[in-house]
Amino acid sequence: MNRSLVLSILSDDKPGVVEALASTIAAHQGNWLESRMSHLAGKFAGILQISVPADQLPALRQALSELQARRGIEVVASETLEAETGEPLQNLHFNLMGNDRPGIIRELSQAFASHQINLDDLQTHCTSMPWSGDPMFTAEGIISLPVNVNMEQLMDQLNDISDELGVDIELGEPEDSVTQQ
Incomplete structure (x- = not known):
């Protein structure tokens, strides 16, 4: 069963930020679904939604947290809730x-x-x-x-x-x- 995460990303704007994120996600069998990313005042900022197998989730969370120490890329990951149907x-x-x-x-x-x-x-x-x-x-x-x-x-x-x-x-x-x- 796959789990859905929303990631928020903040880093100095430099080449390779998206590649580091994409490689980390792919290394844990994750799928990049939707994103919005931008350069603002010398920073790279973004949000993205990914899908990842439930058994890969702990290792992916660990790998994402290691991106800050290795590459200076801050990532906050939040698991999504099921969409509520309403009016x-x-x-x-x-x-x-x-x-x-x-x-x-x-x-x-x-x-x-x-x-x-x-x-x-x-x-x-x-x-x-x-x-x-x-x-x-x-x-x-x-x-x-x-x-x-x-x-x-x-x-x-x-x-x-x-x-x-x-x-x-x-x-x-x-x-x-x-x-x-």
């Missing part, structure tokens, strides 16, 4: 753009959490506005919300945040917007 969720895409300032993600995530909305995917960027050079912050992602969420209240709250922080927030429906969780 249908509606997926929406969101986009935020405006002048950069502290607290934007805090305000946005608090609004989502207050409506029992799960933040499934979040990508943020900080760049310069072309016409002024001022810092511009963008965020986009996918949220999953119960189908009974009061959309009028949610939009009122997001509009209040937009006005307070001077940002634009848009919600839109991606394809296949209802999924079973």
Whole structure:
């Protein structure tokens, strides 16, 4: 029987990090399933899901912990839980753009959490506005919300945040917007 793990990885950004992870996983009959990895501020950061035979799990955990001593690669491994089936969720895409300032993600995530909305995917960027050079912050992602969420209240709250922080927030429906969780 296979077990599923989610790994979070942090290392100095240098060649061979992914190869060291892939070799360690393969050496324990693991299968690399899904990942997101990125270079941020001189660091390599990532998350990935793997499947590994249950009898290989202890040895794999040990090998992953040894990567830090040998290669400077920090790995935190967490076994996944079985997905709970519950009420249908509606997926929406969101986009935020405006002048950069502290607290934007805090305000946005608090609004989502207050409506029992799960933040499934979040990508943020900080760049310069072309016409002024001022810092511009963008965020986009996918949220999953119960189908009974009061959309009028949610939009009122997001509009209040937009006005307070001077940002634009848009919600839109991606394809296949209802999924079973």
